[in-house]
Amino acid sequence: MCGIIGYVGETEEHDALDVLLEGLSGLEYRGYDSAGIALANGSIAVRKKEGELSALESALEGEALAGDAVGIGHTRWSTHGPPSDRNAHPHTDADGRVAVVHNGIIENYQPLREELADGGVTFESDTDTEVVPHLIAAFLEAGLDREDAFRRAIGRLEGSYAIAAVFEGEETIYAARNESPLVLGLGDDGHYLASDVPAFIRYTDRVIYVDDGEFATLTPETVTVTDADGRVVETTVETIEWDAEDAGKSGYDHYMLKEIHEQPSALRECLRGRVNELERSITLEELPALEWEGPVQFVACGTSYHAAMFGAGLLESRGVPARPYLASEYTAAERPVGPDSLVVAVTQSGETADTMRALREANAAGATTVGVTNVVGSSAAREADHVLYIRAGPEIGVAATKSFASQQAALTMLACALSETDAGDVVRALRDVPDGIQTVLDTSTAREVAEAYEDADAYFFIGRGPQYPVALEGALKLKEITYKHAEGFAAGELKHGPLALVTDNTPVFAVVVGDGERARKTVGNVKEVEARGAPVVAVTDGQTDIERYADHVLEVPAGDELAGAILANVQLQLVSYWVAHRLDRSIDKPRNLAKSVTVE
Template identity: 75%
Template sequence: MCGIVGYVGNGETDAIDVLLNGLSSLEYRGYDSTGVAVANGALRVHKREGEFSALESTLPTESLRGDSIGIGHTRWSTHGPPSDANAHPHTDSENRVAVVHNGIVENYQALRDELTAEGVDFESETDTEVIPHLIGQALSAGAAPETAFRRAIDRLEGSYAVAAVFASSDEIYAARQESPLVLGIGDDGYYLASDAPAFIDYTDRVVYLEDGQFARLSPGEFVVTDANGTVVDTTVETLEWDAEDAGKSGYDHYMLKEINEQPTALRQCLRGRVDGLSSTVELAELADLEPSWPVQFVACGTSYHAAMFGAELLRERGVPAQTFLASEYDADRVLVGESTLVVGVTQSGETADTMRALREANRAGARTVAVTNTVGSSAARECDHALYIRAGPEICVAATKTFASQQVALTLLACRLSDASTHDVVQALRDVPDQVQHVLDTSRASEIAAEYVDSDAFFFIGRGHQYPVALEGALKMKEITYRHAEGFAAGELKHGPMALVSEETPVFAVVIGDGERAHKTVSNVKEVEARDAPVVAVTDGQTDVERYADRVLKVPASNDVAGAITANVQLQLVSYWVANELGRSIDKPRHLAKSVTVE
């Protein structure tokens, strides 16, 4: 979602170069307009609707050099459509302060009405614009920049990450509440961003702001304070990845690169956590976590499908587990107590709906675990425990390697929380990275994509561990191709969805293993075949499903858990190649954002 970047330097680096580089690095978050503001005795603000290139092509870059203080923004619309006027930064009426903001100001209408009654003219439809006008009021009353900024923030209700620059100051002021904000500590100055990739080219040393904290960045120092202005101690952490990790490495799209990075990501997730000799699982992060139940998973989107996979694993190992869409989770209506373990699955660790659900669980007295990719994220800090999936940076909006890593991490968690034998699971997991590599090396997904690219719709079916994979396969197809796609529990086809099946609707059937569920799915495939719909079987060959399929995507034979991971890779590749055939914006699909930080 919206992205913030800021820089205060000592004069050796031009702020505009840092801002443009940062905005380019934040494109993956999803956005519909961009803008910058630089300060040097006066504010110069430039902003444009559309992609970053629209701003870059009209920016008087050379005339902005020499300034070492500035802020930039990529906007994802919430209040008001994409337009030049609604793009950030926003200023007060006298152009004394410029503000960028992520999140939602829930009381903005009351503030706007109040300011309008006092004679303030608004130039945009955004909730953000109330902030610079509140600051402007305080400046007119004689307040210093920092005091004016704090007074304005005190008036806000909702979630926000806010940064402001002043014409009269060589400092950036920032504050955070339920929306991520991270400081970068460099040799030539200080950086500010909603996500570290915005400044990873310049420094890998970071400080994560907590809710309710303020930051003041000047050429010579940074100071973090609480809501009362008291200086708080901060910890400088070093990121374990660099700018090269976030490049395309010769691939046409980040998505294809990240699909191909999955063997490495899975090895990283497993490293030091499984003992092949004893077939045991050791999770150092959860060493002091006492197994308890029921287990409740809360998540959104792709992470919700991973959570469904995790809950299924726990249930088959004798642990009661449920999965909730985080946006629908209500601790007052769900049985939550001190014995409940609530697991929030969120690749960014900042997903607003998931964070709200976890906070409700904490207030209800439950123990909480964050399963996340992001060290230092809100989820990691606010939960009792954090289990990192170790996937490395993922730039494409559509999640691929983080889903596979979530599948593996949740498998390890299921082993940790149950008393059932881990031998078969550990042996299967050890082989998964190589099996994924085999799929990548041998997949015929591009051929199948070319054959079915003009289909009316795409259906995906599976049972048990393969049901979440079917849902995820459909989601990937929707996200990056913009074609209609649906995932179903295979047995549900005959209870309504079969009415949609036709010769123009290929059905992707995930059939893994030789158990009862697999054979029942084969029966569902026969029902589809009888209605002349093309069938693509994603299978390890342990059933005779290939006899009834028009095309086959093969995965190595293993067990249901490993098969769910490798089958998912085949479906990722199908979606990618369909989108590629259609010429879609694969890494930045329309209307979507990488990290959804508003409810």
């Protein structure tokens, strides 16, 4: 969601304005509708604009703001008040003594706003954030120093937040975190803070992850992390294992296309050291022998929920009761969760607010928890009892691609580990997946399919078993980046209502791999569609006769259902990409969406 960047350092080495603008550029993938910066060497200079970062950069042209050594920046994803210059961050107090940026939601902002208004404060925005600088100012007027005023103001807040503040005439950034990501970067010539590492990866790869309830104070020389009572917290400095080049486009037109093409290497990294072909075994050293008695519960949102469905289905097929839950609908009080439960939280960023709330409820209920995430040091990685990293590498495009494939692979291995069943079939399937994806990338005709159906009224996606979550994910990708209507269905459900919507301008994408009963039944569903005049696109490995009923065929290498589900997804990603490309959509930054959804 919103993005935060902060820098304090040596002006002769880095200019704060340049660092902030580059940092905001590195956070654009998170989704935003306005941007702003505040510089604070002398008096605080705030500049902010509705729209893309380029609008802010244009507004800054010709301004004499260079030379500052401390500042904060922000990209806003609207929650309280529409996108506008006045609602953009940073926000200040009435006298311009302090400027604040904020990611999250302050749940008690309305009574705080009323209290401040009763005291004579006039608000300039509709946001929940603006109460923070006014609270700080009130404590300053009561005689507190800047750090204590900041701490007292934070103590009044309820909700989720990552907050950074700067004061006029002081080369210091004050920050605090609760249920919203905040990471510190340690440089040789200054220090950084951000909501995510890409904001400052060009300058440093040494980071400290701030935990809930902690405060950070950054000066050009020092970084100090303290608890709510002001006691210094012992921190761990971690090294990021990727660099700025890994997070670039590498010559591709869009991050999404680059990340689709990175899937073979991402899968190999996910499997490395975990799949033993000689012994036909899978070993997850991160996970000890887990003990639980009830069904396994998966909690996730969006694309990660589709991966959770995929993983739960694999566990069920191996004799372990499992169920996926939408994290936004999950409450421990309404679910059979307790000390005998195993709860698996699936989240690419490790910061998804709904998933983190569900994970915390499971922890509070005494369940054993596993976080399946892509981000080392994320909230999910730190708060779950155990963590399984998917190792997809940095993913910048808002629409998840390589992280979904890596989640599929990671959850497949997890299913084997939890079921304690023979892994030979899975080892064989996973071994061939990276090369199979490369074959799809090299031979796909998805671009021609996109050209044929870019003007369709709607798009349907169908599949059975492991292919059902892939159908849902295919529909989600098309919605996200093309803004066209798309729906995914279990193939057998078409005849129970959705078939009424089928027309000759409603292409149906049918995922059919293998030659088992599920595949044969899906062919039957395709016949129903074909008989009603709808165009059919078959995503298939050719083991059935579905091609004879299809108008177009997207081929995947022959294999079992498991591998086929991962490979078929790549074809559907490519279809979505090329439809969006032909419609000239904002592929990497689709409207209204964010990469890391840190509000509920």
